[in-house]
Amino acid sequence: MRHLLSTTDLDRAAAIRVLDTAAQMAATQGRQIKKLPTLRGRTVVNLFFEDSTRTRISFETAAKRLSADVINFSAKGSSVSKGESLKDTALTLQAMGADAIVIRHQASGAPHTLAHAGWTEAAVVNAGDGMHQHPTQALLDAFTIRRHLTGGPGNPDGVGNDLAGLHVAVVGDVLHSRVARSNVDLLHTLGARVTLVAPPTLLPVGVGPWPAEVSYRLDDVLAQGPDAVMMLRVQRERMSTAGGGFFPSPLEYTRLYGLDARRLATLPDHSIVLHPGPMNRGLEISADAADSPRAVIVEQVANGVAVRMAVLYLLLAGDGDTAGTAPATGAVPALTSASSSGSTPATTAAPTTTAGATA
Amino acid sequence: MTAQYLLKDVRILDGEPTDVLVAGGLVAAIGPEAGDAAENAPDDLDVIDATGMVLLPGLVDLHTHLREPGREDAETIASGTRAAAAGGFTAVHAMANTTPTQDTAGVVEQVWRLGAQAGWTDVHPVGAVSVGLAGEHLAELGAMADSAARVRVFSDDGKCVHDPVLMRRALEYVKAFDGVIAQHAQEPRLTEGAQMHEGVVSAEIGLAGWPAVAEEAIIARDVLLAEHVGSRLHVCHLSTAGSVEIVRWAKSRGIDVTAEVTPHHLVLTDEEARGYDPVFKVNPPLRTQADVDAVREGLADGTIDIVATDHAPHTREDKDCEWAAAAFGMTGLETALSVVQQTMVDTGRMTWADVARVLSTNPARIGRVEGHGRPIAVGEPANLVLVDPEQRRVVEPERQATASANSPLRGRELPGRVVATFLRGRATVLDGVPQDDPADPRFAAGRVTP
Numbered sequence: 001m002r003h004l005l006s007t008t009d010l011d012r013a014a015a016i017r018v019l020d021t022a023a024q025m026a027a028t029q030g031r032q033i034k035k036l037p038t039l040r041g042r043t044v045v046n047l048f049f050e051d052s053t054r055t056r057i058s059f060e061t062a063a064k065r066l067s068a069d070v071i072n073f074s075a076k077g078s079s080v081s082k083g084e085s086l087k088d089t090a091l092t093l094q095a096m097g098a099d100a101i102v103i104r105h106q107a108s109g110a111p112h113t114l115a116h117a118g119w120t121e122a123a124v125v126n127a128g129d130g131m132h133q134h135p136t137q138a139l140l141d142a143f144t145i146r147r148h149l150t151g152g153p154g155n156p157d158g159v160g161n162d163l164a165g166l167h168v169a170v171v172g173d174v175l176h177s178r179v180a181r182s183n184v185d186l187l188h189t190l191g192a193r194v195t196l197v198a199p200p201t202l203l204p205v206g207v208g209p210w211p212a213e214v215s216y217r218l219d220d221v222l223a224q225g226p227d228a229v230m231m232l233r234v235q236r237e238r239m240s241t242a243g244g245g246f247f248p249s250p251l252e253y254t255r256l257y258g259l260d261a262r263r264l265a266t267l268p269d270h271s272i273v274l275h276p277g278p279m280n281r282g283l284e285i286s287a288d289a290a291d292s293p294r295a296v297i298v299e300q301v302a303n304g305v306a307v308r309m310a311v312l313y314l315l316l317a318g319d320g321d322t323a324g325t326a327p328a329t330g331a332v333p334a335l336t337s338a339s340s341s342g343s344t345p346a347t348t349a350a351p352t353t354t355a356g357a358t359a
Numbered sequence: 360m361t362a363q364y365l366l367k368d369v370r371i372l373d374g375e376p377t378d379v380l381v382a383g384g385l386v387a388a389i390g391p392e393a394g395d396a397a398e399n400a401p402d403d404l405d406v407i408d409a410t411g412m413v414l415l416p417g418l419v420d421l422h423t424h425l426r427e428p429g430r431e432d433a434e435t436i437a438s439g440t441r442a443a444a445a446g447g448f449t450a451v452h453a454m455a456n457t458t459p460t461q462d463t464a465g466v467v468e469q470v471w472r473l474g475a476q477a478g479w480t481d482v483h484p485v486g487a488v489s490v491g492l493a494g495e496h497l498a499e500l501g502a503m504a505d506s507a508a509r510v511r512v513f514s515d516d517g518k519c520v521h522d523p524v525l526m527r528r529a530l531e532y533v534k535a536f537d538g539v540i541a542q543h544a545q546e547p548r549l550t551e552g553a554q555m556h557e558g559v560v561s562a563e564i565g566l567a568g569w570p571a572v573a574e575e576a577i578i579a580r581d582v583l584l585a586e587h588v589g590s591r592l593h594v595c596h597l598s599t600a601g602s603v604e605i606v607r608w609a610k611s612r613g614i615d616v617t618a619e620v621t622p623h624h625l626v627l628t629d630e631e632a633r634g635y636d637p638v639f640k641v642n643p644p645l646r647t648q649a650d651v652d653a654v655r656e657g658l659a660d661g662t663i664d665i666v667a668t669d670h671a672p673h674t675r676e677d678k679d680c681e682w683a684a685a686a687f688g689m690t691g692l693e694t695a696l697s698v699v700q701q702t703m704v705d706t707g708r709m710t711w712a713d714v715a716r717v718l719s720t721n722p723a724r725i726g727r728v729e730g731h732g733r734p735i736a737v738g739e740p741a742n743l744v745l746v747d748p749e750q751r752r753v754v755e756p757e758r759q760a761t762a763s764a765n766s767p768l769r770g771r772e773l774p775g776r777v778v779a780t781f782l783r784g785r786a787t788v789l790d791g792v793p794q795d796d797p798a799d800p801r802f803a804a805g806r807v808t809p
């Protein structure tokens with residue numbers, strides 16, 4: 001794996017490998033000293049052309065727990081938001097010796113362009129591009145679903161498992177959602193059955209070939225007893241004429257597509273509720289549903305760090321790189337903690353925390 | 360004194376090999392008389408062995424963006440018409456979306472004059488329909504028609520004349536001077552923020568869709584308006600199967616509508632967008648294979664009257680970026696004839712006479728251009744292009760005559776090569792090379808400079 005641009009980059013084996021590695025990473029995060037020396041001396045740049053404090057912090061935490069140097073490059077607004085700047089920024093980061101670039105961009109395909117235009121040698125991780133993909137979100141969703149619905153005594157994280165036989169409903173603004181696209185591809189790759197639920201205005205023309213069923217009626221889909229229900233964020237502005245006029249009113253949206261206590265009660269006991277956040281409480285999800293024991297939303301956040309650690313690890317230290325240790329097959333102790341001096345890699349020791357914002 | 364040229368063993372369109380003498384700005388002789396006349400010719404006779412080659416009337420482009428005035432960093436009238444000559448054109452229509460806009464007699468005359476000075480092709484400025492392409496007030500269409508540039512084609516291309524009342528008035532008004540409204544059919548509300556064809560590929564790669572209906576709805580409205588007021592309508596760069604159907608229906612009703620397709624819509628599909636390379640970003644967008652098949656069929660059966668390039672040069676910085684930030688458009692003057700040969704002639708859909716019809720005769724007729732698109736006969740003006748259909752070449756945008764490198768056909772091998780282009784008997788291209796005038800300081804370095 002050279003870059004992670006889309007969940008379609010991952011076949012079943014590669015996806016399971018990321019999830020299994022994430023399980024190892026998660027195990028180390030239960031310890032008092034969470035830091036691993038694996039990426040010491042490597043530089044990870046968080047290049048964010050679009051605000052997302054949550055995603056940036058998650059990637060930053062992941063990189064720091066692997067002892068990488070982290071540079072946050074907020075390129076939003078003013079002069080850097082247009083055209084040529086992506087190229088100039090890439091050239092700058094290349095000159096600064098970035099080993100990995102985590103990019104969030106409002107334009108679909110910007111990470112693809114960054115990875116393939118010849119501007120940088122760095123590994124590129126897509127942290128969300130326009131309406132296209134957000135692969136680490138889908139991976140953390142799959143990790144969370146696998147843990148809850150396939151894990152058992154002796155294998156709480158469901159290591160080695162796929163999601164075959166599970167039914168996942170993805171509900172909300174599919175049209176504008178990179179989370180939905182990433183999840184449909186990954187869930188399908190892992191063997192799950194996916195049903196998209198949305199008003200017809202919020203489904204893309206051309207959704208036909210997607211490996212998913214489509215329904216306009218949430219109650220019908222919930223009656224099928226899905227194992228997981230993933231609620232997508234719906235922006236209130238989509239209702240206005242300027243926002244596209246996709247639905248008549250927030251109230252009507254909530255009535256037809258919101259997950260509330262009544263709908264929650266119709267689900268089988270084992271079913272879980274996911275949301276990529278940030279939530280619009282009272283719009284796509286009620287407080288009852290969001291705070292219920294079935295909701296694994298807070299856990300998704302924690303799993304996000306483990307999954308992003310796994311992705312950075314596999315991109316920068318996987319596959320025989322001397323700076324890393326054996327990945328998926330190794331036991332958890334193979335990913336030794338920073339306190340264990342024995343496994344400090346040969347690379348020049350560098351400060352383990354750097355967070356100066358440049359730009 | 361201009362040289363004389365004897366084209367030996369050339370096929371006129373699909374005919375048997377013969378000889379053609381170009382002299383005095385005219386097709387001076389054809390057949391055995393050409394050789395006889397050449398024997399008595401002065402020293403400056405240039406004999407070209409044209410065995411296996413095809414002679415067509417000089418090509419006429421109804422849709423060219425020359426970018427001057429305003430964006431001389433992307434193209435100039437001199438560099439763009441030099442590229443046109445290299446592609447076999449003897450006349451081009453310069454679209455109105457320049458800065459300042461070609462919406463007054465003064466600006467269209469300036470463009471016309473710069474074209475004449477450059478001397479590569481005839482340049483016919485297109486006049487804007489509305490002031491500043493803003494779609495609000497009619498530009499002074501009559502003044503442009505009566506100017507030295509003699510404008511007959513009016514278009515807000517780049518933008519759609521979406522207000523039905525303004526469109527109706529424009530259609531009616533230009534009847535006074537036999538003009539035509541060339542519509543860029545794009546319903547603006549349905550295409551806000553649109554990046555590519557709306558369909559399976561856009562759904563997957565997450566680019567905002569440009570639905571076929573946004574083109575078809577405007578064409579349907581406009582053919583009905585044209586019928587109602589009895590005017591002439593031209594549809595620019597028609598790109599969908601539905602548009603072909605609507606135009607076919609309109610023609611069957613006797614509506615005075617003509618339509619064009621671009622070379623890129625004859626050969627490329629929206630699948631090209633998957634790599635997010637903005638060189639494939641164009642407006643209207645590349646469509647599906649079914650649409651490509653439909654426009655080829657429409658061109659072959661005459662529903663689509665012409666091929667026009669929509670040559671749209673852009674600087675590197677306007678394309679060297681993420682898709683959404685990139686400009687729409689691609690170059691086409693130097694590859695148009697090859698694409699038509701590849702998709703229409705080599706596949707058996709069209710003859711060379713058909714090529715002459717869609718790339719010369721029909722565009723000259725629609726644009727009311729005199730002296731171009733004429734039959735190749737003794738006494739006709741020698742606006743001609745000599746093509747070698749047997750040669751093949753790989754497209755290298757940096758080596759083209761256009762000042763911009765945004766060709767979507769980079770690296771592709773295409774059939775056919777323009778060997779020579781004659782503008783009123785003067786060779787603008789010989790041996791495939793533009794004939795820069797060494798006496799002209801602009802060409803001192805062998806290359807046009809702005």
Ligand SMILES: [Zn+2]
Binds near residue numbers: 517518
């Ligand atoms: Zn146009």
